[in-house]
Amino acid sequence: MIALETAVLSKNQALAERNRGWLAGRGVLALNLMSSPGAGKTTLLERSIRDLGRDLAISVVEGDQATTRDAERIRATGAPAIQINTGTGCHLDADMLAAALVRLQPAPGTVLMIENVGNLVCPALFDLGEAARVVIFSVTEGEDKPLKYPHMFRAANVLLLSKTDLLPHLRVDLQRMIDSALTVNPGLTIFPVSAYTGEGLSAWYGWLRDRADVARLAA
Numbered sequence: 001m002i003a004l005e006t007a008v009l010s011k012n013q014a015l016a017e018r019n020r021g022w023l024a025g026r027g028v029l030a031l032n033l034m035s036s037p038g039a040g041k042t043t044l045l046e047r048s049i050r051d052l053g054r055d056l057a058i059s060v061v062e063g064d065q066a067t068t069r070d071a072e073r074i075r076a077t078g079a080p081a082i083q084i085n086t087g088t089g090c091h092l093d094a095d096m097l098a099a100a101l102v103r104l105q106p107a108p109g110t111v112l113m114i115e116n117v118g119n120l121v122c123p124a125l126f127d128l129g130e131a132a133r134v135v136i137f138s139v140t141e142g143e144d145k146p147l148k149y150p151h152m153f154r155a156a157n158v159l160l161l162s163k164t165d166l167l168p169h170l171r172v173d174l175q176r177m178i179d180s181a182l183t184v185n186p187g188l189t190i191f192p193v194s195a196y197t198g199e200g201l202s203a204w205y206g207w208l209r210d211r212a213d214v215a216r217l218a219a
Contacts, residue, residue, distance in 0.1 A: 012126055015094035019129025022101065023112065027219030029212045030112040032130035034152065036145075037118030039138040040162040040195060042070045045113055047195040049077040052205060056212055057110040061100045063092040063117045070115065080104060091122035094129055109216045111208065120145070124152040131215065132157040137181075139163050139172055139192075146181040153184045158191070160204060165194040 060081040062071040071083035116123040135156040193200035
């Protein structure tokens, strides 16, 4: 089992590096968005696309086990989107992304958002070729999730603490959530945000713009 897992991950890593080179050569900033189901990935993505439409060209790859609902929601914002259905699979892999890139053909200098399958375990194991990993973690999920699922948070570059507008209605300590995440990964960049009220989104957008500029200049 260990040998098989090592072989699978090794093959995936080689494909991921090829994807990374293809994206970097075109100045495309690729972000791997990961979360548990219901954390608000798609809603946050919709709001980000609508708010940033004049500043950034955004393309999206949607990963779900079934249906095309999320891709349809994204296309309604005006952004191009490709749906990948994994069936019984619990994550996207580098080969799936490579096939999606052929179909999507993101324009040079754009931002590529890869919305992974909702899962706090498997997606963290598979590099897709992204420039950064963004975990969306809802305040409704509890203060201890980073400690229970450390690999996901350890593998992330950015943590978006979503649905902060619900905090007045919850018995949750936001600072304890942040402290739990930083215990696992002291290098995390953390943005508490609400796609409903817009709270915290300007900081997230600033990070996005900065990273997109770096990707374009490096191409």
